[in-house]
Amino acid sequence: MTMSRPYVGRFAPSPTGQLHIGSMVAAVASFLDARAQGGRWLVRIEDLDPPREVPGAAEDILRTLEGFGLAWDGEVIRQSARLDRYADQLNQWRSMDAAFGCVCSRRELSEQGGLDVYPGTCRYGIPPDMTPRSFRFRMPKGGPLQWVDRIHGEQSWEREQVGDVILRRADGHWAYHLAVVVDDADQGVTDIVRGADLLGATAAHVALQEVMAAPTPRYAHVPVVVNDTGQKLSKQTLAQPVRVSQAAEVLADVLAHLRQAPVARDSPSQMLAQATAQWACPSLASFHADGP
Ligand SMILES: [Zn+2]
Incomplete structure (x- = not known):
């Protein structure tokens, strides 16, 4: 018997710039769902x-969330404060043979056909005179990786499509995959909307x-906001930051992207309260319905 755990959601921005409409969609969707x-x-x-x-982007993000009425619970966790925890997890995985050292350079990997799926070069060992540059997860053999996404439905990914993902990068920084999974497990996150x-x-x-024997959270992957040329909005595609002074307009746009019924223009927290009351996790069909 599985006990259902109390809902814990999260928004996890990287401080690489100011929040834009694309990141606000993830923030608002995860907030409303929680x-x-x-x-x-x-x-x-x-x-x-x-x-x-x-520099300063993390504080700017938090001020913007506050300005939009997106009040969070508890302390803000910073991954940079958790490096020892990530090292412990890597050591544990290495001791279980669930992680291995890799000596491949970026150039070697791209020559082997792209950086996306690791070709497995070092998974059975590296030359004894070489020091690992990075560490990778040893993807266990087995049937497809399966879960039910609340928006995209049943997912089934072959393990070979994913491969031995990076855990610690050659530049010494912790990889996204390791940190996110460890943090979500440690924080008891039950629901991820992103x-x-x-x-x-x-x-x-x-x-x-x-x-890790950690429960898999429920996932809802919200279709991303794209620009006129179909690219995902991001700092790289020069998305404009959102302004707290235009919060009502931005929230109306975000709710429209999320296929929610419109709410009356009001203070951000009033608008969010109304949006919470009428929140319905969007269906994938609703995103396909408005094509040209
Ligand atoms: Zn390698």
Whole structure:
């Protein structure tokens, strides 16, 4: 018998710039889903990639969330404060032979046909005179990785499609996959609502949760906001930051993207209260219905 755990959701931005409409969609969707189910909503700053981070961005993100009425529960966790925990997890996986050292350079990997799925070069050992540059997860053999996404439905990913994902990068920084799975497990996160660009990452996370014996959260991957040329909005595609002074307009746009009924223009917290009361997790069909 499985006890159902009390709902814990989260929003986990990287401090690589200011929040834009695409990141607000993930923030608002995860907030509304948590509040509509009487759950807790956590904020975690994913600051594990110093070369890409912008000084002051984390504080700016938190101020923006506050300005939009997106009040979180408990303390904000910063991944940069949890490096020892990640090292412990890697050591544990290495001792279980669930992780291995890799000596491949980026150049070697790209010559072997792209950086997306690791070709398995080092999974059976590295030359004794070489030191690992990075560490990877040893994807266990087995049937497809399966879960039910609340928006995308039944998912089934072959393990070979995911491969031996990176856990600690050659530059010494912790990889997203390890940190996210460890943090979600440690924080008791039961529900993850995030952008559909992470659907493939979730397949890797399901494999990591299996090896950690951590429960797989429920997932809802919200279709991402794209620009006129079909690219996902991001700092790289020069998405404009959202302004607290335009919160009502931004929230109306975000709710429209999330296929929610419109709410009356009001203060951000009033608008969110109304949106919470009428929240319905969007269906995939509703995103396909408005094509050109
Ligand atoms: Zn390798």
